Every structure is written in C-alpha cells, then in structure tokens.
Amino acid sequence: MQHKRSEPPEINLPDRTSIFALRVPSKTTRPSSGFSLIELLVVVAIIVLLAVLATSGLNNVSRSTKLASAAQLLGDQIALARQTAVARNLPVEVRFYKLPDFGSTTGAASLWRGAQIFIMDGTIAVPASRLLLFPQRVIISENAAVSPLLQSGSDGLGTESTPTSDVGAFSTGNVRYKSFTIRPNGTLTASNSIPDPNWFFTLHQENDPKPDGLKPANFVTIQVNPITSKVTILQP
Numbered sequence: 001m002q003h004k005r006s007e008p009p010e011i012n013l014p015d016r017t018s019i020f021a022l023r024v025p026s027k028t029t030r031p032s033s034g035f036s037l038i039e040l041l042v043v044v045a046i047i048v049l050l051a052v053l054a055t056s057g058l059n060n061v062s063r064s065t066k067l068a069s070a071a072q073l074l075g076d077q078i079a080l081a082r083q084t085a086v087a088r089n090l091p092v093e094v095r096f097y098k099l100p101d102f103g104s105t106t107g108a109a110s111l112w113r114g115a116q117i118f119i120m121d122g123t124i125a126v127p128a129s130r131l132l133l134f135p136q137r138v139i140i141s142e143n144a145a146v147s148p149l150l151q152s153g154s155d156g157l158g159t160e161s162t163p164t165s166d167v168g169a170f171s172t173g174n175v176r177y178k179s180f181t182i183r184p185n186g187t188l189t190a191s192n193s194i195p196d197p198n199w200f201f202t203l204h205q206e207n208d209p210k211p212d213g214l215k216p217a218n219f220v221t222i223q224v225n226p227i228t229s230k231v232t233i234l235q236p
Contacts, residue, residue, distance in 0.1 A: 067138060070220070074222060093181045094179055096114070114167075141201070149180075157191070204216045
C-alpha cells in the first residue's frame, strides 16, 4: 500500500518592503526632541534672575559679616583696654580716629574708621595696641541720634583733638580723634560729664541708604557701660 507524501505547509513571508516598513519609522512621524527658541529664552531668563538674586544675597551677607567683624574687633579693643587698666593699675585711653577716605593716607580727616588704646603713664601716652582700621567702607556714624558718644556737645566726647605723633601711615595733619579713659577700677571718664544713656555709637556701611534718615537697615550698635566699661554689641 502506497502512502502519499505529505507536503510541508506553505509559509507566507513578508517582502522586504514590509519588513523595512516595520523596523524603520517614517521620518515624518518621528517626534521632535529639541527645544523651541521661546523655551530656551525662558530658561536663560530664569538663570539670569537666579544669578541676580544669589549675588544680592551674597552682597548682603558680606556687608553683615564686615559690620559684625568691625564691631567685634572694636569691642575687643575696649575689653583689652579694661583688662590693661586693671592689670597695670593705670588709666587706659580709648581713641576713635577720624581718617582720610578709604584707600588714602593723605587728605582731610573725614571718616571715623579706626581705633587704638593707650596706657596713660603720667602725661605720656604709650600705645597698648596696634592701630585698628575697620574693614572697607565700615564707619562710625557721626549722627548724634545713633552715636551720641561721638557728638561734639557737652553730652558727648566733645571737640576733636590732633595727635602729637603720626598714627600708623597717617601723618598728624590728616588725623583727628576723640577719646574716653578707663580707670583701673573699670569706670569710664571723659573730658565731659556724659549722661549714662549716651555711651553708645553705631557702625554701618558708608554708602548704604538710610530709609529713616538716621541709619541704614544694616547696622551694629556698641554700648559701653560707664560703670563697668563692659561692652554690649547689638545687631538687628
């Protein structure tokens, strides 16, 4: 008995055109992966805005740091004057210097921006510290409302004096100063009888705007106790 050979099933293969169509998407249907010009401009604007805000914030931090540093250094000078007066049993004078503009050692004294302490041995003033110069653009305000200690009237340190010798790189003709003295018992004395509430002064950046006409928004006030000569630093 003869068996018929079974024929293999017929397989229909797609042609090359169909395979290519399945594997390669049409260029006309490919989604765009780029940015439009408007989107790029928006991103750039945001970056610029963030940079401006960051710079402004850093400037404010830098100003506050300079003020705090100047106030701390000046407070340390007064504290050193008190310690020296007690240790040496001699009065110590604290001088505030009015000097030429920043970056100059010549010209008229115009800004309160330095300090130094002296041991008063009889009539001789012996330097007990180096000249302290405040950081760039930090000054003591001359406004009597916020720095009554420096006012020229009888309720402040009075008129300015001229040093008898050069002060650091500054010649005597370019320097003026006002001062108070710490006695060995810690009390303060000055050429005038200054009321107790007036023993304070304020530091700020030279060119900062003053919304209230007295002081900028960023400032530091230093208060000196006339009985103990201890310093309190106040910063908003």
